[in-house]
Amino acid sequence: MKRLMSNLHEIGEIGKTEEGYNRIEFSREYFRAAETFLDKLKKLGLKAWIDEVGNVIGEKAGRYPELPYIIIGSHLDTVKNGGLYDGNLGVMCALECMELLAENETVTDHTIRIAAFNAEEGLRLGGTFGSIAVFGTGNIEKENNLEELPEVGLTMENIRNSKWEENKIGAYLELHIEQGDQLFKKGKTIGIVNGIVGIERYRIKINGESNHGGTTSMESRKDAVKTAGELITYMYSLCEKYPHPFVFTIGDIKISPACYNVIPEYAELFVEIRDMKRENIYSFIADIKEFSKRYKDTETEFIHVLEKYPYVLDENIRNIIEKVCIKNNISYMELSSGAGHDAMCVPEDKPAVMIFVPSENGISHNKMEFTSESDIEMGTLTMFETLLEMDKQI
Ligand SMILES: [Zn+2]
Structure with a gap:
């Protein structure tokens, strides 16, 4: 836990000001955080790179290279004057999963890709820009503000080059703060997200x-x-x-x-x-x-x-998350997300799931954002065990 919390603060505090946390997409602060994260992936022995739209990707080869990837991660950009946890926490929990795999010398069947997406908040380019580029979903010309592309030094070619092969996308798992107050109000630790509105x-x-x-x-x-x-x-x-x-x-x-x-x-x-x-x-x-x-x-x-359209998250993997919670005696509830997330950019025929952890008083997009260390610990445990189970079942 010490390692996770230290990573969370080290990367999360890049761009911290009096008013809040600022790693706006394509900003100098964003890329400083991206480079720092990239170093951590390389130190873990992963093949890692920053793609042409600014996403940081790491890859840990699986036992069977012909199997598609399991993707874990979230986003590293923030809104203006955001908090420490939105996006950043999901990326650091994914990093912790990679650390645990390395520590336990676990070789998974599937190749695991870890992703820290750029421009999820989409202040300039429209929401979930980085993940749309990678997954090649949605109508990026229609839904994103591409007239801003030259402003951030990009062309359509960069977007095309960032797309992953569709048949290599196996499944997606993301942990995120709830950003609402349902878990906090009901005193639950884990939210199993059934969909995004x-x-x-x-x-x-x-x-x-x-x-x-x-x-x-x-x-x-x-x-x-x-x-x-x-x-x-x-x-x-x-x-x-x-x-x-x-x-x-x-x-x-x-x-x-x-x-x-x-x-x-x-x-x-x-x-x-x-x-x-x-x-x-x-x-x-x-x-x-x-x-x-x-x-x-x-x-x-x-x-x-x-x-x-509403995006439905995969029921089979939701059942895995539930079993992990029961096994570890972690309190949980099912809920849906009122906010958009990178997960909804995964092609709909591939299983994607999200785990929510509580936001104290339901506050987010604000420097007052807070999730307790014990909730983060339970969230990471749930994520890690779900990942291992997904590796066996998908
Ligand atoms: Zn977010």
Whole structure:
């Protein structure tokens, strides 16, 4: 544990400031951390390199080279003023698994690849950029901000060169902090993640008519904000129909022309819905579309901005994690992830799983992020034993 905690702080504190931890993708701090991590992999005798998009990869050959890789890891970049644990912890627990394999002189059947991904937070390039490049999934041209590529010194060629052979991808295992408060609130040590929620984003545009705010009677107004307000109330009440992890957010509201004495002719709501069940998201949208039709003085338009399908994590390996927890008397629960992760970039026909450890008070993307040493220890034990079992079973 001493070794793991020391690695966690050594690499995690690269880029630490008063305000938080800053290893923004492609920054000098990110690459300093990547180089430090690379050295550690090489010291362990692994074949290791930094690929063309800035991911750090290490490889420990297995007994049967024809078998596909088992991949373990997480990301090394942070948000602006992030915490010590997001991403970094998963990478250091994966490193600890490699240390334990070396220490015990264990030779696995499968080749194990350890990955510290770049640009998971995707502040410039869009989320999970590094893992999308490696796994070759998703529509990188559509979903990532590739116009930023020259800014970070990359070309499409670099992305293409970073892709792994698809038939070499065997399975993926990632440990991550929960970033929510379910484990903390319920006093559980391990979260067995059943999936990563899907996301839909809409811009709801409401068109009315502007007029004098003093002389136009309340009955004769075509007030876009009035419709927006009633729609907002309706949407929040509708949320009560759907259980967790369904979440709904209005992240921004625009009003025009935005003066005290002019009835707004225009309002726009930036809406995001997340859930594991696509049918819930669709029925929510259908309901609000129907509801909006009752407003005859204004016109409501729904612009579909983004759709990401829910990602289901592998049930067989989830069962392995559960057995490991029971065997070691570690408390656990099943949950889903409301946040996106590198795991969801693994091709859907390959098994991927995630282990969550508690975030104290559910805080993350903040320098106050905290996970206790004993939870980290149990998380690593669970991860290591799951890895050994995966090696036998996949
Ligand atoms: Zn993360």
